[in-house]
Amino acid sequence: MSGLQFAHLIRLSDDTGLHEHADGPLPRREHGYCLDDVARGLVVLNREPGLPADLTALAEDYLAFVSYAQAEDGRFHNRLSPDRRWLDEPGLGDWWGRALWGLGTAAARSTVPAIRRAALECFDRSAHHRPSSVRTMAFAALGATEVLSADPLHASASALLGDITSYIGGPRPDANWPWPENRLFYANAVLPEALIAAGDLLGSDEVRDDGLRLLEWLLTVESRSFHLSPVPTGGWFLGEPRPAFDQQPIEAAAMADACARAYRVTSDPAWLDGVHRSIAWFNGDNDLGSLIHDEQTGGGYDGLTPSGPNINQGAESTLALISTRQHLRTLLRSTA
Structure with missing residues (x-):
């Protein structure tokens, strides 16, 4: 059983993704979904030890959402309408950085080999970008950290993490x-x-x-x-x-x-x-x-x-x- 820890996350989720807003505890379905939140969900689910079957299935749904949001050039859409239409063009905002954080976490920590492989493929497709925002890059760097923890020789993750110091400075x-x-x-x-x-x-x-x-x-x-x-x-x-x-x-x-x-x-x-x-x-x-x-x-x-x-x-x-x-x-x- 997933217990109270994840009960509300399940309440906010459906087979598409994670509803962004709520009225009290009730999902506001009319507001749709955003990649920012789904990617964060991918992080917390995949770093949970001993993930039960229901939450593993939820992590698979979240990964499918992130993959669907990814453009061929590695940028991401962020906002999806309730009728499953993208409301924006692919970009490199915070959602791009959080997507790489979620993908890196899934690639390194999921207990399902298919999830690890699919997440790493998506990560690699996006890791060459260098957006201007320092926070966007910092979120992505945390994803690179996850990838490197599983594969210390991973080239694109190492390059991305190595560039973070020039963004933040001392x-x-x-x-x-x-x-x-x-x-x-x-x-x-x-x-x-x-x-x-x-x-x-x-x-x-x-x-x-x-x-x-x-x-x-x-x-x-x-x-x-x-x-x-x-x-x-x-x-x-x-x-x-x-x-x-x-x-x-x-x-x-x-x-x-x-x-x-x-x-x-x-x-x-x-x-x-x-x-x-x-x-x-x-x-x-x-x-x-x-x-x-x-x-x-x-x-x-x-x-x-x-x-x-x-x-x-x-x-x-x-x-x-x-x-x-x-x-x-x-x-x-x-x-x-």
């Missing part, structure tokens, strides 16, 4: 603002995570340590009184008020992923504090003391507003909840 010399961008935006921890992964897998201590330094600063900036206080949807810079809203679950999930990787790379238990804070944010240890998930449905709430949680339970927030809790049931359990 920390700035300003101790108050070492961040490589002029403002914090969204899913911020993916940038240091990509550097940590690249430095670790490609054998560069300098790149790895740059990522660790940026992540340490980010965790400090995104914490208040020892609980996570993510930056709001509009981003943040020094001197702007905190806490600020709306806070998004994707920020907590990115922090959990990055701190979990930092722990695996360094074996320093101090990094587990960032994982704990991210899990606790969903459980009410946040700026308003509010639960950011529905205990009855297993869905994640869509954000933390000044007046409390946004109780809609869409795909992005539910996947953020699942991915963060995966660390509770795997990484943290292994240290007990």
